[in-house]
Amino acid sequence: MREYLLVFLVAGTVTYLLTVVAREIALRTGAVAQVRDRDVHVEPIPYLGGIAMLGGLVAAYLVARELPFLSLSDPFVFRDAGVVLLAGALVCAVGVLDDIFDIDALTKLGGQVLAAALLVVFGVRFYFFPQLDGEQFSLDPAQGALLSVIVVIATINAVNFVDGLDGLAAGVVGIGAVAFFLFSYFLASENELTLATTAALxxxxxxxxxxxxxxxxxxxxxLFMGDSGSMLIGLVLSASTLTITGQFAGNEITSDGNPIFVTILPLLLPASLLMVPVADLVLAVVRRTRAGRSPFSPDKQHLHHRLLEIGHSQRRAVYIMWMWAALVAGGSVVVSLFGGQATWWGLGAAFAFVLVMTFVVPVLHRPRSSSANSGLPETL
Structure with missing residues (x-):
């Protein structure tokens, strides 16, 4: 656990420092988010935060290779992690081009497919799903490849769709990453397997x-992460789930929690970790296609826009969506690992709390119009 904590700190520190470099590059190349009708920011903000995040991921990978415990792990742990970072660099490059030149949606989708295909070609894909009887359902190469590409592309676009408020996408994906780290770490520990896994790293x-x-x-x-960042973190998170079924045999994965969750979590984990942006993505596609528009056409009816409409400040709207993400992601992981009525009562209490924060708080604490026009910073 200490080495993983060091990996976390290295990635965080390097990303924090490189944001200054990324911001300067964005300003020099004109990769700046101009103010549009559907946006909530009121002045142009530089893009290219994905460059800093990619630098942090690579630095953490290089440091991990030198750590006493992780450096002695099976060779495929770092091999698979390297493949994921290579695919991440590819999709990040596509995002950089979009941040600078505003490329069309079909070209971006082609880059996403190419990055997902790179993962599959080098063996980072779904291989099997454990069944309730202790056996495993194996996927043939075509099935595993198709399912893996769909999961990766869906997660990338879900993160991209939710990236509409300051700190929203980074917070949601960060929460999801922590939840999945705990899932992979404690699942390996509970089954007395190696703790050095690609997913945890x-x-x-x-x-x-x-x-x-x-x-x-x-x-x-x-600084905004832009498409360079949203597509990068979406790919890395979804690819992390793919590595689980390549790490263990199906009959090795057991748990004291709900066996159904353990069985389906490798497939549904990206959706559960990103339930908020996935729901936003589905609603946006339905809304736009029903209106006769392209599902990729932008609008101002995302979930975070609706939270602002019912009376939340921008910061509080972000906190609310973080809480929903934590509830869904954390709840899925807790139920899959631990059983008992206390687990369900705890999740019920957390659900009630988040529900009150979402719909009751804006009624009791509406932002005052005078403070909204005073130039003072937003508060809770």
Missing amino acids: LTASLAGACAGFLPHNFHPAR
């Missing part, structure tokens, strides 16, 4: 990169 690094980026990105943001 990648998610510890990803959580650190998100934490290091947040001080620059939280409201009022000085």
Whole structure:
């Protein structure tokens, strides 16, 4: 655990420091988010935060290779992690081009498919799913490849869709990375398997990169991650789930928690970790197609926009969506690892708390119009 903590700190520190470099590059290349009707920021903000996050991930990877415990892990741990970072660099490069030149949606999708295909070609994909009887359901190469590409692309676009408020995407993905790290770490520990896994290494690094980026990105943001960052962290998070079924045999994965969750979590974990942005993505596609528009056409009806409409300040809206992400991601992991009524009562209490924060607080604490026009910083 101490080495993973060091990996987290290295990724966070390097990302934090590189944001200054990324901001300068963005200003020099004109990669700046101009103010549009659907946006909530009121002045142009530089993009290219993904460059800093990629630097943090690579630094954490290089440091991990030299640590006493992780350096002695099976060779495929770092091999698979390297493949994920290579695919991440590819999709980050596509995002950089979009941040600078505003490329079309079809070209971006092509880059996402290419990055996902790179993962599959080098063996980072779904191989099997454990069944309730202790056996495993194996996927043939075509099935595993197709399912892996779909999960990766869906997660990338879910993160991209939710990236609409300062600190929102970085916080949601950071929470998801922490939850998945705990899942992979404690699942291996509970089954007395090696704690040095690709999933744990990648998610510890990803959580650190998100934490290091947040001080620059939280409201009022000085730097946006842009598509270079949102597509990068979406790919790394989804790829982390793919590595689980390549690490262990199906009959090795057991748990004291709900066996159904353990069975389906490798497939549903990206969706559960990103339930908020995935729900936003689905609603946006349905809303736009019903209106006869492209599902990629932008609008101002995302979930975070609706939270602002019902009376939340921008910071509080971000906190609310972080809480929903933590509830869904953390709840899925807790239920899969631990059983008992106390678990369900705890999740029920957490759900009630988040529900009150979402719908009751804005009624009791509406922002005052005078403070909104005074130039004072937003508070809770």
